[in-house]
Amino acid sequence: WADGVSKVDGVLTVAGVSAVDLAAEFGTPTYVVDEDDFRRRARSFKEAFPDADVYYAGKAFLCVAAARWIAEEGLNLDVCSGGELAVALKADFPPARIGLHGNNKSLAELRRALEVGVGRIIIDSFEEIDRLRELTAELDVTAPVMIRVTAGVEAHTHEYISTSHEDQKFGFSITGGDALDAVRRVLDAPGLELRGLHSHIGSQIFVTDGFEVAARRVLRLHAEIEKELGVALPEFDLGGGFGIAYTTQDTPSTPDDLARGMLKIVADECAAMGIAVPHLSIEPGRAIAGPSTFTLYEVGTTKSVALDGGAARRYVSVDGGMSDNIRPALYGADYSCTLASRVSDAPAVLSRVVGKHCESGDIVVKDEFLPGDVAAGDLLAVPGTGAYCRSLASNYNHVPRAAVVAVRDGEARLILRRETEDDLMTLDVG
Numbered sequence: 193w194a195d196g197v198s199k200v201d202g203v204l205t206v207a208g209v210s211a212v213d214l215a216a217e218f219g220t221p222t223y224v225v226d227e228d229d230f231r232r233r234a235r236s237f238k239e240a241f242p243d244a245d246v247y248y249a250g251k252a253f254l255c256v257a258a259a260r261w262i263a264e265e266g267l268n269l270d271v272c273s274g275g276e277l278a279v280a281l282k283a284d285f286p287p288a289r290i291g292l293h294g295n296n297k298s299l300a301e302l303r304r305a306l307e308v309g310v311g312r313i314i315i316d317s318f319e320e321i322d323r324l325r326e327l328t329a330e331l332d333v334t335a336p337v338m339i340r341v342t343a344g345v346e347a348h349t350h351e352y353i354s355t356s357h358e359d360q361k362f363g364f365s366i367t368g369g370d371a372l373d374a375v376r377r378v379l380d381a382p383g384l385e386l387r388g389l390h391s392h393i394g395s396q397i398f399v400t401d402g403f404e405v406a407a408r409r410v411l412r413l414h415a416e417i418e419k420e421l422g423v424a425l426p427e428f429d430l431g432g433g434f435g436i437a438y439t440t441q442d443t444p445s446t447p448d449d450l451a452r453g454m455l456k457i458v459a460d461e462c463a464a465m466g467i468a469v470p471h472l473s474i475e476p477g478r479a480i481a482g483p484s485t486f487t488l489y490e491v492g493t494t495k496s497v498a499l500d501g502g503a504a505r506r507y508v509s510v511d512g513g514m515s516d517n518i519r520p521a522l523y524g525a526d527y528s529c530t531l532a533s534r535v536s537d538a539p540a541v542l543s544r545v546v547g548k549h550c551e552s553g554d555i556v557v558k559d560e561f562l563p564g565d566v567a568a569g570d571l572l573a574v575p576g577t578g579a580y581c582r583s584l585a586s587n588y589n590h591v592p593r594a595a596v597v598a599v600r601d602g603e604a605r606l607i608l609r610r611e612t613e614d615d616l617m618t619l620d621v622g
């Protein structure tokens with residue numbers, strides 16, 4: 193849960209505003225962000241890595257308000273599409289503090305990035321080098337670039353969100369030789385200024401060993417480039433991927449622990465190889481946005497089913513589901529939840545919180561002990577939904593996407609309005 197969340201007489205409150213009032217004013221489902229918590233987590237990375245640039249990974253959650261919080265807390269911003277760049281620009285985010293990612297950036301996206309003057313572009317393919325070569329010549333600009341490499345690390349996380357083993361689409365392989373080829377081609381392109389190497393090993397990672405192995409391998413390549421090609425590489429990016437607690441079983445590292453481990457490895461490795469320590473950057477997304485937010489749902493129906501062995505499971509259906517949080521269905525992710533609108537003394541029963549979509553995999557919380565009297569009209573809150581929930585939301589079953597509300601100092605403010613059926617009909621031009 194976010195720092196500002198507590199229960200007062202059974203009613204969940206965030207930064208002094210009750211969940212009951214939030215539901216009455218904004219409807220449900222709604223993502224509720226504790227703005228101070230979001231800002232504090234952003235700052236905690238800045239403080240833990242004081243000499244590094246911290247790029248908030250906007251893919252976790254991005255809107256104009258969030259981009260402004262990030263700018264105000266002194267972080268940089270990582271975007272990975274023209275759409276995310278457009279949000280950043282709408283928020284007047286300083287382009288020099290934006291990095292552009294993506295394994296298949298279009299010409300139009302690259303052109304826009306160069307025209308507005310983003311601070312760096314992270315190259316992920318040979319075609320991209322050619323495209324940037326042409327565009328920088330045409331626009332008569334120099335592009336600061338990083339090269340994304342694959343460190344060959346098996347991150348211990350879900351297969352879909354691991355990105356540093358060889359057989360996946362991101363980065364240039366170090367062992368296969370593509371990384372060095374890419375470096376040579378970039379050095380050969382007059383409009384490209386190579387700032388350094390980039391490595392991102394995956395997401396929702398708890399053990400720091402993966403980051404450390406990756407840092408070592410990539411720094412070895414960094415040293416090889418400096419020594420053998422005689423080019424100084426001023427920067428080094430370690431990516432994001434720092435895990436958060438979704439349930440009480442999860443034990444993530446704090447930014448301070450991460451910093452201690454990672455900064456030491458980089459310093460030791462550089463000393464061992466006799467190279468200068470490059471300027472570091474990191475790209476946390478989930479660890480900033482995730483814990484700051486809970487989703488508020490209203491219960492609509494309930495049902496009990498008999499399980500083998502005689503026990504029962506109660507199905508509690510809420511008014512959202514896989515359209516506002518695809519993570520259980522996509523990654524088997526576990527969440528927890530709590531009754532947010534009242535006190536209950538009813539004994540807890542094994543419950544499964546499900547959505548309103550036409551799939552049995554539409555699960556919000558797989559197993560939770562909820563009071564046995566939870567019924568239609570009650571509010572449930574699911575914590576840890578600030579990252580990769582609104583940003584991965586869909587309109588499955590023509591369900592309009594949920595609103596996002598930021599709460600701070602007793603005031604609630606709508607920052608992304610709820611979609612309406614009219615919004616969806618506007619797209620339907622048939």
Ligand code: LLP
Nearest residue numbers: 249392395396432433434475476477478580
């Ligand atoms: N940098 C790069 C290059 C990335 O690809 C990502 C995430 C990040 C930074 C931020 O990672 P974070 O700190 O948020 O873990 N939809 C998945 C997560 C996909 C992550 C994609 N890349 C999920 O819901 O778990």
